Amino acid sequence: MTPSSHGLTIIANRLPVQRVEHKDGFRWQTSPGGLVSSMIPVLRQGGRWIGWGGSHTQSLQPFRHEDIDLIPVSLQPEEVEHYYSGFSNRTLWPLFHDALRPPEFHRRWWRSYQNVNRKFAKIAAENMDPSGTCWVHDFHLQLLPSLLREQHPRAKIGFFLHIPFPPTELFAQLPWRVHLLEGMLGASLIGFQTPFGASNFRNVAERFLGAELDGDDIYYRGRKTKTGSFPISIDTESFEEMTRRPSIQAMARELRADLGGNRKILLGIDRLDYTKGIDMRLRAIETLLIANPNLAKEFVFIQVGVPSRENVPDYEELRSRIESIVGRINGRFGEPGRVPVQYLYRNLPIQSLVSYYMAADIMVITPLRDGMNLVAKEYVASKTNNEGCLILSEFTGAANEFQEALLVNPHDLDGVANTLYQAIKMGTAEGRRRMLSLRHKLHRNNVFHWSKNFLESLGELEVVRV
Numbered sequence: 423m424t425p426s427s428h429g430l431t432i433i434a435n436r437l438p439v440q441r442v443e444h445k446d447g448f449r450w451q452t453s454p455g456g457l458v459s460s461m462i463p464v465l466r467q468g469g470r471w472i473g474w475g476g477s478h479t480q481s482l483q484p485f486r487h488e489d490i491d492l493i494p495v496s497l498q499p500e501e502v503e504h505y506y507s508g509f510s511n512r513t514l515w516p517l518f519h520d521a522l523r524p525p526e527f528h529r530r531w532w533r534s535y536q537n538v539n540r541k542f543a544k545i546a547a548e549n550m551d552p553s554g555t556c557w558v559h560d561f562h563l564q565l566l567p568s569l570l571r572e573q574h575p576r577a578k579i580g581f582f583l584h585i586p587f588p589p590t591e592l593f594a595q596l597p598w599r600v601h602l603l604e605g606m607l608g609a610s611l612i613g614f615q616t617p618f619g620a621s622n623f624r625n626v627a628e629r630f631l632g633a634e635l636d637g638d639d640i641y642y643r644g645r646k647t648k649t650g651s652f653p654i655s656i657d658t659e660s661f662e663e664m665t666r667r668p669s670i671q672a673m674a675r676e677l678r679a680d681l682g683g684n685r686k687i688l689l690g691i692d693r694l695d696y697t698k699g700i701d702m703r704l705r706a707i708e709t710l711l712i713a714n715p716n717l718a719k720e721f722v723f724i725q726v727g728v729p730s731r732e733n734v735p736d737y738e739e740l741r742s743r744i745e746s747i748v749g750r751i752n753g754r755f756g757e758p759g760r761v762p763v764q765y766l767y768r769n770l771p772i773q774s775l776v777s778y779y780m781a782a783d784i785m786v787i788t789p790l791r792d793g794m795n796l797v798a799k800e801y802v803a804s805k806t807n808n809e810g811c812l813i814l815s816e817f818t819g820a821a822n823e824f825q826e827a828l829l830v831n832p833h834d835l836d837g838v839a840n841t842l843y844q845a846i847k848m849g850t851a852e853g854r855r856r857m858l859s860l861r862h863k864l865h866r867n868n869v870f871h872w873s874k875n876f877l878e879s880l881g882e883l884e885v886v887r888v
């Protein structure tokens with residue numbers, strides 16, 4: 423059964439709120455996202471959320487927001503630089519995403535990562551129920567389960583990794599691999615997005631720790647840790663409700679009219695990150711048009727690039743490369759008043775995002791590696807008319823569930839171009855059949871099912887030494 427909310431503590435890198443500045447001060451606003459929306463109803467019954475409050479909150483005291491107890495962790499600028507920007511985002515992030523960029527290994531970053539995890543552990547241990555339930559989230563806090571276990575041996579500690587877990591030959595590169603594995607194994611239950619991630623973790627635990635495996639269970643130093651796949655999802659009903667709003671419906675109609683009513687609308691929405699494969703996707707569009715130049719009159723591709731880590735050289739170079747490819751495609755295949763690619767570099771409010779989803783005939787999601795990719799699920803949730811087509815990278819967690827999408831290898835430009843052609847020419851009946859199946863699967867596993875499933879699985883475990 424689901425653990426008592428009285429004992430539930432959520433620990434994540436960030437609090438579920440963001441600070442919004444006003445002329446007369448500031449206020450807190452609930453952050454968007456599936457994790458926040460799934461946890462808030464449970465925490466309102468008495469739980470707590472521990473996390474960093476942002477760069478302006480170094481001396482912030484615990485406070486309540488919308489009936490939720492929030493406990494900030496204060497981080498110094500140097501800690502943010504080394505623990506977050508450094509070890510989390512330039513060591514672990516590329517390493518866990520197939521080393522698409524070479525990970526950097528710096529001892530000062532690792533020391534900061536250890537210190538910040540200890541800081542989280544101290545605050546969590548002081549505020550959580552010693553025999554209650556604690557759920558730790560993501561790669562920023564992989565040492566935390568073991569640190570908490572040392573102080574509260576009777577607690578039920580769960581850990582969920584939102585990004586992929588790499589295979590043995592990649593994870594082996596990490597100089598501090600043993601410490602990271604031992605940190606995670608302080609949990610009673612470790613959840614991954616896919617069975618592949620869970621399998622990879624069990625393999626490296628056996629290889630580098632000498633742990634014993636029994637199915638999904640790992641035995642190490644007298645403790646048993648269960649592993650499993652718990653694919654995260656979205657608040658499906660919230661997206662469906664937004665599609666019924668007249669204002670959003672009007673935005674979708676206006677978008678279609680502005681882009682030319684008879685042209686198919688292809689859409690890509692991604693954070694500007696090298697893992698998302700935006701540049702490869704644009705080259706596939708170019709490949710399609712080189713082979714079929716007349717298609718430039720039949721579709722328009724909208725790529726929304728959400729700003730991300732704008733001061734990091736890798737990301738600045740990626741942005742320049744994307745803009746160069748867009749200019750090359752439009753220069754070759756565009757006509758006055760009509761270009762095949764529309765590129766937007768900006769954040770879009772959720773209402774605008776839903777209107778884009780509603781207007782799009784084809785969603786093109788081709789990351790080179792992604793733990794899940796919730797944009798795919800948001801698109802499917804927004805297609806309440808059961809029309810539309812999803813092109814999805816094989817290397818996303820979502821592909822494990824969404825087999826009825828048109829699955830592609832994003833590295834294969836010809837293959838992606840051929841799939842784009844198939845989607846543009848796809849008949850209405852086939853499109854509806856595929857979308858109905860995708861929507862059925864989405865309804866069976868929304869974000870509330872995901873969190874309930876994980877917490878019930880954690881609640882059923884006995885905290886014992888073996």
